Amino acid sequence: MNNRSQVWKFFSSVQLAIFTLSAISLTSIIGTIVPQDRSFAFYVEEYGEVTARFFQVLDIPDMYTSWWFLTLLGLLSANLIVCSIDRFPLAWKQVTLDQTSLSKDRLEKMAYTHVIRNASSTLATTLENALKKGGWKIAKKETKDGVITAAQKYGWSRTGVYIVHASILVIFAGAIVGHFFGFKGSVLIPETKDTDKVYASKTQAPLALGFTVRCDKFDIEFYDNGMPKEYTSRLTVLENGKEVLVKDIEVNHPLQYRGMTFYQSSYEGYRDFLITLTSTTDKSTKTFIAPFQQQIKWEGKDITMGIVNAEALRDRVVRMKVWIKSSQNQPITIMVDPQKPYSLEENGLPYTVSVKQMYATGLQVAKDPGVVLVYIGCFLMMVGLYIAFFMSHRRIWILTSTGESTDLLIAGTTNKNKLGFEKTFTELLQSITNTNG
């Protein structure tokens, strides 16, 4: 029993809280100085063989998920749980306490007291009504000292600090759920191609999606100064070969499907081009991948085409020379801007053509069922902090003793924000001195 209480005491102590918070803070610094998640060779080059081995032993290259760092987080959680279990009942007792069972002596020792002798018989009721109007909870009892009217407000605010502690645990729970039931991956999909799997971030192991995602188009917009303005991918979700969802995603505007989220994260340019022909009669379109300076054929349509030349500004293609030929016509060679449609009808072909450089879109893919918990935890934390710091349990007692005259003892106390309470208390007293005379 003694042992158990020793252990309990250790886990509920503020000393442990100070130790774990300091230890987490100090060790966290390491990971901000030593780059994380690099190869062993990187550390050898950067810090030398001996230090690199030392790092490896201590899991420094991946310290935030190392056994010792997780142990510290575990200690913090245990500390939070045990200290809350230890202290919460006391706080709750203060909330549910019968406030009318206090003796006159106790009331006289309260931080704020005021005595009114020879009060009118209705004064206590006036006070009580004023408090009721102000939202105070009233309880009344006849005691040997007289009638005690106990008023209190925001008793539950004593739970604020426990809400904050619980919120941290909820966030941790969310992180654990995410770790075991979610995944993080990435995939590079070339335009017009699709994929039904992505690759896990750390291991590069393929993960099946259970459906297919196609990249119809990828676009980069630039500012005048050449900075990238927006990356956009048009993604189509296919279930059993049927299109079920089409969405343009941008950075900060991902695609969500079946609990998974696809984020625009990077891209890769190819030396290939996409040539799209749109029929002027029935508006049907077909896109071809054309490697630079190679002829490609539209099977069954007697059309051959290719990209003869391209002009680039830095790493982006700004103009292309496209060549198209069918057996009935002269070959056509035109300069085109990216993605601008050009009519070929003058040249005897019932199509419009548009050309762009081919890209692959880089997507981050995440499934994290723990995010909901994390957000709930964050919300609870803000609510808890507000309650813990800005709301106080305020109590006011009125002891009416009727002997030869009616005497009132008004006493008050608060667990926080003494200034605010003082103001309320004086205002209350002023309100009766006004009505009294």
Added chain:
Amino acid sequence: MDSSQLLGITTFTYLFSTLLYVAIFVFKAERLEKAATAFTVIALLIQTAGIALRWVESYQMGIGHAPLTNMYESVVFFAWTIIALYLIIEWKFKTRMIGAFAVPFAFLAMAYASFSTDISKSISPLVPALQSNWLIAHVVTCFIGYAAFAVAAGLGAMYLLKDKSGNNSLLERLPPLKVIDDITHKTMVFGFIWLSAGIITGAVWANSAWGTYWSWDPKETWSLITWFIYALTLHARYTRGWDGTRIAWLALIGFISVIFTYYGVNFLLSGLHSYGSN
């Protein structure tokens, strides 16, 4: 008149405000009290106009965005928040003595923004990652927290100064130690809540941009370290009854961590928050 001129003027007006508050404190120049407040309010208005104008200018350039997106803009906003917060404290606690310890932070910030050659003052367009509604929420919440911690550090310094030098007639005019301690604590609580909100809005934003609410990048880690330092300070006060000198020192230590989170990380370490460094 363009925004950089207005913000340049602000640097000098905050210098003048600093001098006025120091004069009130050192030379007991009571006649200057109202003038110092009035002048600081005007300086704040000029700076507000400067920030607003910079916002308008960015729209005129066709790349409209809130002026909170690079080191220069954030330092300017930091100074703005310090002054706004200081004026609220002056009004609430009815003392001008804190001015000499809080306003200099705003002046130093503006001087750094105006004269440093490390940071670019130009309005540049936003890279795709920064184009989010969370940008304003994240930056504003963080900087209200940072500004509160700056003021708390000023108060901590004030406490230590008064505590160390005993019956110095100059320091007698400072508020009583108990009052300084109380305001320091309240300011830290205020900052702590805003820092919490700043970290949370950052996490939500990161999740909507990259699918990870927490990736232990140096900025995130340092903001957590800062959060822990203030959490420890508050626990020491509530559960161990720490006050006075020890809390004053913690206000200073906490602020060093804030400065490192804000500034040191951008220039000394690399990570996701690299946009802030130019």
